[in-house]
Amino acid sequence: MSVSVDPTFVKPGQTQPAEALRPHAEHAFADELAVLAAQDDRPRPARWKLSPWAVATYLLGGTLPDGTAITPKYVGPRRIVEVAVSTLATDRALLLLGVPGTAKTWVSEHLAAAVSGDSTLLVQGTAGTPEEAIRYGWNYAQLLAHGPSRDALVPSPVMRAMGEGATVRVEELTRVPADVQDTLITILSEKTLPIPELGQEVQAVRGFNLIATANDRDRGVNELSSALRRRFNTVVLPLPASxxxxxxxxxxxxxxxxxxxxxxxxxxxxxxxxxxxxxxxxxxxxxxxxxxxxxxxxxxxxxxxxxxxxxxxxxxxxxxxxxxxxxxxxxxxxxxxxxxxxxxxxxxxxxxxxxxxxxxxxxxxxxxxxxxxxxx
The missing domain is CATH 1.20.920 (Histone Acetyltransferase; Chain A)
Structure with missing residues (x-):
């Protein structure tokens, strides 16, 4: 006899159940993030949970002044991590590029967890990713009943990050159709997301930024336009050196x-x-x-x-x-x-x-x- 178990629904940012098979980075390493935040006395950009130095320490590992050991999340050249973190502290988006298996997704998740305390603002790129996944969609029941309104609008992870001043992730950007990719141009250059149906726009607040990943093996699938590529600072993650x-x-x-x-x-x-x-x-x-x-x-x-x-x-x-x-x-x-x-x-x-x-x-x-x- 089979037993039905109700799934546990968790909103992004909420504490995950103890039996979660794969906890998000901010939950799996909550103790390390808390210790780093408590001992971090360096300047933090707006809405960052940690300073850039502490974010790099979280990724690369190290020993804090009180003797607490921070485990490495990424094993690789320190300068690569420093460039990635410093990019997120500017108004430039970050593109992590590399061959499959170079920890692009892993690094992007941990960067978002350390910077914003939330790695769940995520758009997974595929050949079928629609424009609504990056911009916004509509609750059609509300739309039919009351017409276009903010209550009927369903924000994308990108729109939510803009309003919260958080870090959003776009995985496998070159898998996304070219016309959908280009919806990011205005967001990354003007830091606004127009909503023509309402005659309004969403303006990004300080702290907002975007991390995208792309696969070297996907060159020729959906190449980034030169206009979009200029909006990113590209960091190449290498294969392990030895x-x-x-x-x-x-x-x-x-x-x-x-x-x-x-x-x-x-x-x-x-x-x-x-x-x-x-x-x-x-x-x-x-x-x-x-x-x-x-x-x-x-x-x-x-x-x-x-x-x-x-x-x-x-x-x-x-x-x-x-x-x-x-x-x-x-x-x-x-x-x-x-x-x-x-x-x-x-x-x-x-x-x-x-x-x-x-x-x-x-x-x-x-x-x-x-x-x-x-x-x-």
Whole structure:
């Protein structure tokens, strides 16, 4: 017999239920944000919850004067974060650009949480995103009953952010149709949103700004017009510079996800995480780590985000169908699925890498056998 459970409806900004599967950043890290706010004595732009220095510390991590440790949310060049934060303190919008899996969405969420205390003002860009998602819509029952009025108007997240002096996020901007993208031009240049039906406009109050993300792989889908691109300060998020940096990122993120899912602790699988990261980096770069062997690259991105997904799935297998220790057999199927996206071309690339690189690598025999078994 199935049991029906009523969903818990939460308004943006409200405290989330204790059992939320994926809490918003401002709730997941509420303690750190509160400590930073209490010890932050630097100037804050209008309506910012923290100073720019404290926002950067929240993202990059550090130790406060009282000894409180702030965990890093982003592992990467400090200057990139400083430029992003300082951009939001001006009247320029911020565009986070990069290949898939470079933490663009993750960084935008944490920036909004630290600056405005609310990361839920969000427009998710898709090929079907309508103009109303950026401007406003209408409650048609009210519209038919009473005609155009402010009561019948349904504000978009962008309109709400303008009125509240908050930070709004637009994810995957280049996925949005070009004519819808261009509705942002007046908002970003004039800081106003006209409502012709009412003969009115909404003016942005101090503190308003916008963070957009865009994918390098989406170039040519819906390119930003030069007029719109000029309204943004673009910050490119790079791939992790080294194996150690990427292993650290994967281990931290998998540990956070694993704790919420009650999976085994990551430290038991750090060696296997390093193997996954090494495989992904070598195939992504088209050359082995020692620089001796050139490789063909598969069609997929093999990003850090995909490595996190493969390891998390492996931990779930180890927890529920093994002894809780992450082993090559728990990862092999996930790696195969990440690498072989095109069954014809990618399978050839993977088999060649498997037999010419992994087979000959010292200490990798168990990993090679597990991958070869699922690839047969």
């Amino acid at each position: 194996v150690d940096a990427e292993v650290d990122i994967v281990a931290r993120r998998v540990d956070q996800i694993g704790r919420s899912l009650e999976l085994p602790a990551v430290p038991h699988g750090v060696d296997e995480i390093r193997r996954v990261v090494t495989v992904f980096r070598e195939l992504r770069d088209g050359i082995t780590a020692d620089g001796r062997t050139k490789l063909k690259s598969p069609s997929g991105t093999l990003s850090t985000a995909e490595a996190i997904s493969v390891v998390t799935s492996g931990l779930a297998l180890a927890a529920h169908f093994g002894d809780g220790v992450l082993r090559p057999g728990d990862l092999a199927t996930g790696i195969l699925g990440a690498v072989v996206r095109d069954p014809a071309a990618d399978r050839v690339v993977w088999q060649e890498y498997l037999e010419t690189v992994l087979r000959e690598r010292d200490g990798w025999s168990d990993f090679y056998r597990a991958c070869r078994e699922v690839s047969a």
